Amino acid sequence: MQRPRSQLLPLLRSPFLGELLAWLYLHPETDYSVTELAEILRVSTSTVSREAGHLAKVGLLIETRRGNLRLLRAATDHRLARPLTELLALTYGPAAVLGDVLRSLDGVEEAYIYGSWAARYAGEPGPPPRDVDVLVVGDVDEDDLADRARVAERRLGREVNAHRVSVDAWRSSGEDPFLGSVRSRPLYTIGDGDEVAAGP
Structure with missing residues (x-):
């Protein structure tokens, strides 16, 4: 199935190109290896x-090259490296950074990106997201989560709103209007095998 055109950075011909560049430029x-990037x-x-070619x-x-391995890294001395890194941090950066910050x-x-960033990533048209909304499921210290959100903000150059919810609340079929709204829209799963889903 062909993925929709990038709504996060429409000048790119594909979302994958943004993801690849963001991963490499935000982990300079x-x-x-090609295999590692394919898995990520x-x-x-x-x-x-x-x-990559x-x-x-x-x-x-x-x-x-290292033996049979073809290794790739960002060309940080390229004249476009700094503005490109800033642009990638503002667009595809959450996918490349939040897993590191929360790991x-x-x-x-569980952890998800929801709201306008997840919607644009999923291909829904609209204005560029002003911030990044993160839902963390689990028994997490609020202060530690706030600290991690500030770290992510510095790396991404935009506000990161982190919200914590218990596992029971997230998995219940209760009437919490906030969680109902989050579940009804696209979610980007943070962590191993990051992906966008319609909801849990």
């Missing part, structure tokens, strides 16, 4: 290889 200290971004290795030809990615937070059972 790391070399990733949930696409085929041939898709990663093809796009184009980006390397124009100098936006650096390719190196070591105790008590997280």
